[in-house]
């Protein structure tokens with residue numbers, strides 16, 4: 001007997017900018033993803049000032065899903081997907097973000113895509129903003145550092161909700177909104193709230209203000225969505241990375257708790273409609289988030305989410321350096337250490353299936369809402385054999401171990417879980433590195449890091465494995 005509910009949403013996840021391509025087609029405008037060059041394993045992507053000649057911008061063409069979506073969705077149906085998580089590229093709908101009218105051709109593209117999914121009984125699960133802010137809003141307003149951008153986002157959300165209200169039931173507002181707790185990271189700040197730093201400004205202060213506007217924008221969208229269709233299920237989406245203390249030294253235990261607080265207040269606000277006490281204290285003490293109005297507080301309260309969507313790739317481990325205090329200036333990225341008990345991927349991401357069960361329990365205990373694992377997976381190098389086959393037992397081993405832990409959380413711990421959508425189930429452009437060679441898919445796409453390849457799709461061994469997993473509702477792993 002399956003340990004999972006009958007209507008469990010087995011699926012796959014992608015994001016518009018990482019697979020669509022067609023960056024200048026159908027009236028689409030330039031997004032923040034379009035101005036990022038390809039990096040490499042260990043080499044960061046460059047955030048350029050607009051699109052510069054002679055640079056490699058992998059998101060411009062990606063895997064050309066824009067033209068291949070019909071054959072791709074047919075393959076997704078063959079895989080057996082019950083749902084397909086993607087995003088609506090903001091710049092297909094509002095090319096500049098602040099346009100007077102939406103772009104009909106962009107709206108039509110998603111009508112066609114959703115119809116194609118529904119034809120096969122595949123439910124679309126839609127993220128409104130997955131690292132795709134119009135570059136014009138970045139240039140003009142420095143993204144969410146300006147309150148005006150709240151209205152631009154809410155208008156975009158409203159147009160999508162009205163247009164697709166009979167085609168899409170499951171929504172999420174901002175992808176991995178909590179990534180910004182790593183405010184030292186240029187990529188995470190630009191992709192999330194559209195903030196680009198040019199000088200020595202106080203990044204942490206800028207983050208707390210921009211994130212506040214973003215949370216207000218999300219809450220207003222949620223409220224509006226529920227008015228447009230009371231059957232909508234609208235969630236938040238966080239990157240959940242449990243932070244373990246390196247050892248039982250009380251300071252390290254307190255440090256891990258403190259860093260969890262500094263990261264998961266985003267979902268606290270989404271779920272509870274208020275800031276947690278420790279963050280209120282912190283922002284007041286530091287003089288951050290100066291602009292918060294009574295109306296904002298009401299909006300946050302009125303726009304709480306229906307479920308918590310999250311990505312889980314790995315845990316991280318932290319330790320307090322000698323002489324530091326947990327009340328001092330903590331730079332999150334400098335506190336991460338290696339966990340001696342877990343192995344890492346080719347990109348040095350820890351591999352920790354138990355951490356998924358921990359995450360499900362932690363989120364369930366804290367929020368008491370349905371949970372949705374909307375990303376999980378292993379980025380790996382794949383080899384195509386001379387006969388065209390691709391053997392990827394490492395991918396199956398990673399996913400199997402994680403699904404086992406997920407099933408324990410549901411079956412033994414009582415977690416209310418809506419579904420599971422492995423990330424990048426069709427190969428696409430890696431967000432963090434811009435590489436094609438960091439592959440997550442069950443479906444291989446013939447394209448390399450320099451942009452060469454036929455774009456031909458083929459099934460890896462894992463395709464058949466996942467097909468069976470879905471068919472047996474997770475019994476046959």
Ligand code: BGP
Nearest residue numbers: 015175176379429430431432433
């Ligand atoms: C998450 C993002 C995705 C995705 C994934 C894997 O942070 O939501 O967009 O790409 O991570 O990361 P990467 O592509 O860097 O391997």
